[in-house]
Amino acid sequence: MFTGLIEEVGAVSRRSGPDLAIVAEVVMEGLQLGDSVAVNGACLTVAALLDNGFVAQVSPETYAKTALGTLQPGHAVNLERAMHANGRFGGHMVLGHVDGVGKVEAVRDQGGFALWRFRAPETVAKYLIPKGSVTIDGISLTVVDPVGDAFDVAVIPTTLEKTTLSTRGPGDPVNMEADMVAKHIFHFMQQGNGGGLTIDTLSRHGFA
Helix, strand or coil: CECCCCCEEEEEEEEECCEEEEECCHHHCCCCCCCEEEECCEEEEEEEEECCEEEEECCHHHHHHCCHHHCCCCCEEEEEECCCCCCCCCCCCECCCCCEEEEEEEEEEECCEEEEEEECCHHHHCCCCCCCEEEECCEEEECEEEECCEEEEEECHHHHHHCHHHHCCCCCEEEEEECHHHHHHHHHHHCCCHHHCCHHHHHHCCCC
16 A cells, blocks of 8 residues: 655666666665555566665556556656654555556746646546546546546646656646545446445545
């Protein structure tokens, strides 16, 4: 489980077959073989520890379903270690299971802040709601005005400074993960009456 709060921006040092070597510093603290690290929002397992980082092994399935296949040596990546059960939850519940690859459509400056527009694949778009959560390259962000497969997010200067968003621009692919709670509710609603779960029930309990 992750929170979508990026701990540091690392860099790809080597990519060879399934091996993806990442230069990192902050996330190395206490890191052990077999631990999980979200790399641009994709949960990867630490296969080797290096003096200046770690190696994760990426399966063909992960390369096919994420934007990790576009990474080359020197590319910056967002990194977050899996949270401890007693850790502080500052973002939202992120599994590190990328639902699809979307893209940056536009960036509009708002005097220090910026409004970013993204296009989402259908596997993400159907779960988007105003003020809901979405993960972009591992970053927990709040959805603004979703319409069809397009939605905006308001990005503060700190997020641009501390993540790889500063290196992204229109047309660039990004990993997307829809909100886990939204996915569960959606699928319950698709199963007949959801075993008693209805819009009225959700509304009375503050979910609609």
